[in-house]
Amino acid sequence: SQTIHQWPATLVQPVGSPLSLECTVEGTSNPNLYWYRQAAGRGLQLLFYSVGIGQISSEVPQNLSASRPQDRQFILSSKKLLLSDSGFYLCAWSQGLATDTQYFGPGTRLTVL
Amino acid sequence: KQEVTQIPAALSVPEGENLVLNCSFTDSAIYNLQWFRQDPGKGLTSLLLIQSSQREQTSGRLNASLDKSSGRSTLYIAASQPGDSATYLCAVRPQTSGSRLTFGEGTQLTVNP
Numbered sequence: 351s352q353t354i355h356q357w358p359a360t361l362v363q364p365v366g367s368p369l370s371l372e373c374t375v376e377g378t379s380n381p382n383l384y385w386y387r388q389a390a391g392r393g394l395q396l397l398f399y400s401v402g403i404g405q406i407s408s409e410v411p412q413n414l415s416a417s418r419p420q421d422r423q424f425i426l427s428s429k430k431l432l433l434s435d436s437g438f439y440l441c442a443w444s445q446g447l448a449t450d451t452q453y454f455g456p457g458t459r460l461t462v463l
Numbered sequence: 464k465q466e467v468t469q470i471p472a473a474l475s476v477p478e479g480e481n482l483v484l485n486c487s488f489t490d491s492a493i494y495n496l497q498w499f500r501q502d503p504g505k506g507l508t509s510l511l512l513i514q515s516s517q518r519e520q521t522s523g524r525l526n527a528s529l530d531k532s533s534g535r536s537t538l539y540i541a542a543s544q545p546g547d548s549a550t551y552l553c554a555v556r557p558q559t560s561g562s563r564l565t566f567g568e569g570t571q572l573t574v575n576p
Contacts, residue, residue, distance in 0.1 A: 356506075384563070393467075393568040394507075394552070409563070440506055451497060452554075452564060454507040 352377035356455040369428040373441030469567035486553035
């Protein structure tokens with residue numbers, strides 16, 4: 351069966367510090383991968399998605415970047431965090447077809463102080 | 464641009480009641496619609512996926528319907544239990560956006576014992 355992992359589970363970082371969140375998927379190959387952010391009182395916002403290694407699409411201009419160094423690894427990064435980057439970050443995967451279910455990881459709670 | 468709205472934003476019911484959560488979307492050109500459950504501080508759990516060619520899907524006490532032409536979906540929960548308390552999110556996969564999902568902001572459900 352497939353599983354998706356995210357770490358860390360929680361993170362508190364000062365403004366201006368760098369960020370690296372990691373997501374890995376097990377039990378499948380060549381998945382579509384997604385990063386979402388859920389801010390307090392707001393719905394989920396898609397940040398990035400990837401259909402293959404090194405292929406990243408950005409949905410909104412922002413202070414964040416994403417990379418996919420391996421087939422089942424997706425990394426969310428920032429060089430300098432802003433207060434507005436605080437939120438709940440969720441990674442998800444799907445098998446790559448438009449009709450497929452998206453499966454979500456447990457999330458990372460990021461607080462920028 | 465696809466927009467997804469969920470009504471009500473919050474709902475509190477006594478245990479045992481049957482209830483309906485509503486989701487509406489502005490563009491009927493979708494591949495599918497998915498209902499998720501989110502417990503506080505947790506990731507999303509997929510409940511039901513309805514393809515655009517389908518009218519409904521059932522899983523246990525849950526039944527989701529889709530009326531694509533009118534841009535509406537409902538999630539019916541039968542004989543609600545306190546364990547059903549969570550936020551319920553619906554999301555559509557627009558045909559114009561590949562495999563990306565557009566989410567509503569959710570309905571926060573509380574089932575009182």
